[in-house]
Amino acid sequence: MIKVAITDDHLLVMQGIESMLQFESSIKITGKYSSAEKTLEALSEEQPDVLLLDINLPDINGIDLCKQLLGLYPELKIIALSSHDDTNFVKRILKNGASGYLLKNTSKEELLEAFETVLSDGQYLQPNIQQKLLNQSLGTQKRNTLKPKLTRREKEVLAAICEEMTTQEIAEQLFISPKTVETHRMNLISKLGARNSVGLVKIAIEQELLKD
Amino acid sequence: MIKVAITDDHLLVMQGIESMLQFESSIKITGKYSSAEKTLEALSEEQPDVLLLDINLPDINGIDLCKQLLGLYPELKIIALSSHDDTNFVKRILKNGASGYLLKNTSKEELLEAFETVLSDGQYLQPNIQQKLLNQSLGTQKRNTLKPKLTRREKEVLAAICEEMTTQEIAEQLFISPKTVETHRMNLISKLGARNSVGLVKIAIEQELLKD
DNA sequence: CTATTTCTCAGGGAAAACCCTGAGTTTTTT
DNA sequence: AAAAAACTCAGGGTTTTCCCTGAGAAATAG
Numbered sequence: 124m125i126k127v128a129i130t131d132d133h134l135l136v137m138q139g140i141e142s143m144l145q146f147e148s149s150i151k152i153t154g155k156y157s158s159a160e161k162t163l164e165a166l167s168e169e170q171p172d173v174l175l176l177d178i179n180l181p182d183i184n185g186i187d188l189c190k191q192l193l194g195l196y197p198e199l200k201i202i203a204l205s206s207h208d209d210t211n212f213v214k215r216i217l218k219n220g221a222s223g224y225l226l227k228n229t230s231k232e233e234l235l236e237a238f239e240t241v242l243s244d245g246q247y248l249q250p251n252i253q254q255k256l257l258n259q260s261l262g263t264q265k266r267n268t269l270k271p272k273l274t275r276r277e278k279e280v281l282a283a284i285c286e287e288m289t290t291q292e293i294a295e296q297l298f299i300s301p302k303t304v305e306t307h308r309m310n311l312i313s314k315l316g317a318r319n320s321v322g323l324v325k326i327a328i329e330q331e332l333l334k335d
Numbered sequence: 336m337i338k339v340a341i342t343d344d345h346l347l348v349m350q351g352i353e354s355m356l357q358f359e360s361s362i363k364i365t366g367k368y369s370s371a372e373k374t375l376e377a378l379s380e381e382q383p384d385v386l387l388l389d390i391n392l393p394d395i396n397g398i399d400l401c402k403q404l405l406g407l408y409p410e411l412k413i414i415a416l417s418s419h420d421d422t423n424f425v426k427r428i429l430k431n432g433a434s435g436y437l438l439k440n441t442s443k444e445e446l447l448e449a450f451e452t453v454l455s456d457g458q459y460l461q462p463n464i465q466q467k468l469l470n471q472s473l474g475t476q477k478r479n480t481l482k483p484k485l486t487r488r489e490k491e492v493l494a495a496i497c498e499e500m501t502t503q504e505i506a507e508q509l510f511i512s513p514k515t516v517e518t519h520r521m522n523l524i525s526k527l528g529a530r531n532s533v534g535l536v537k538i539a540i541e542q543e544l545l546k547d
Numbered sequence: 548c549t550a551t552t553t554c555t556c557a558g559g560g561a562a563a564a565c566c567c568t569g570a571g572t573t574t575t576t577t
Numbered sequence: 578a579a580a581a582a583a584c585t586c587a588g589g590g591t592t593t594t595c596c597c598t599g600a601g602a603a604a605t606a607g
Binding site for chain 3: 578579580581582583584585586587588589590591592593594595596597598599600601602603604605606607
């Protein structure tokens with residue numbers, strides 16, 4: 124008997140999973156939580172074998188919650204649930220200890236297979252996501268997924284530029300010299316291939332560079 | 336007996352709705368479609384009274400599908416389903432004929448109420464979304480309230496600014512003096528309430544000021 | 548511990564953007 | 578035809594951004 128818990132703020136998804144698994148005698152749903160807080164609270168009482176965890180939670184970032192939970196309960200297997208198949212996202216959450224990644228268009232069969240895989244210490248990814256990750260690591264990708272890596276400071280400066288702040292204001296906000304802000308701005312323009320700050324903002328919005 | 340169909344590429348959501356409504360004798364789910372294409376195909380055979388339509392479909396933009404369906408079947412009531420509560424998004428889909436908007440964290444009671452409301456030619460919005468829209472229209476928001484009217488030239492200049500062009504370049508492209516371009520830029524900043532060109536671009540993207 | 552990356556800062560100059568005022572011309576609306 | 582709105586341009590000044598070089602300190606990765 125596998126004990127499964129679900130954390131998702133979408134009732135429909137919760138219902139969907141429950142309905143899918145209701146006639147599976149090997150599965151028992153031991154908990155349904157609609158927020159990170161409730162999950163933490165409930166797991167302090169009793170831990171399931173597997174937690175299906177929605178990434179887009181209202182209160183906390185799903186990745187942080189994942190990290191936190193695994194720190195508390197190293198035996199717990201977490202399968203990330205998401206609507207998006209962004210590979211960078213997948214990589215991030217897997218790096219933070221999740222054992223699997225499922226899109227919400229999954230099937231009962233896939234769910235069951237995922238449970239088995241992660242409980243025998245494997246890692247379960249949906250085939251198409253696996254393919255994508257593979258392509259990415261092989262460089263077989265088209266062009267668009269060239270998501271440049273920005274450093275912490277660069278992200279902060281970029282965010283401030285997007286807020287229509289001037290170099291002077293950014294410097295004061297970050298407690299650094301205006302010259303340093305300029306350096307970051309120039310590095311950003313160079314890294315992102317923009318011609319000026321306007322291009323920076325466009326790229327930041329398009330590629331969602333500031334999310335997380 | 337209300338005939339309800341669902342279009343959503345997430346099996347879990349589909350299952351969730353079905354499971355929620357399975358014991359409602361007044362509701363009959365007449366179709367479940369995982370893509371826009373399948374929906375169009377199926378509705379050409381038989382139309383439901385209400386269609387629960389996920390906005391984020393793989394093949395077509397949900398808003399376009401909504402418009403298309405209502406062109407074909409004016410009697411059809413469409414309730415948009417989404418994970419996001421972006422008010423601009425809500426406004427857009429309602430303008431395109433949808434009768435309701437529900438987040439995926441809805442409940443059975445709300446679903447049933449939504450069905451009733453839209454079938455009696457009303458418009459159903461979740462209370463919190465309604466509140467948000469209200470606040471927005473009351474000017475409780477920063478700059479999103481008014482849709483500023485831009486002149487032909489202003490749109491051209493704005494578009495060029497968004498292309499990362501300098502005043503000099505824009506002047507050459509439009510065969511006008513750089514001074515004139517500056518004037519337009521200043522008028523834009525003033526009209527749109529931006530602090531600089533970066534703000535201009537952000538607003539242009541957010542509010543789709545350059546579409547037509 | 549070492550190598551690499553990131554973060555920090557500066558000088559100095561060119562270019563672009565920002566901001567005001569004022570004003571004639573053309574186009575559109577009434 | 579008159580009024581309003583949009584388009585045009587300029588003078589003249591301030592502020593900000595852009596761009597280069599160079600370089601030490603701190604944090605991170607191997």
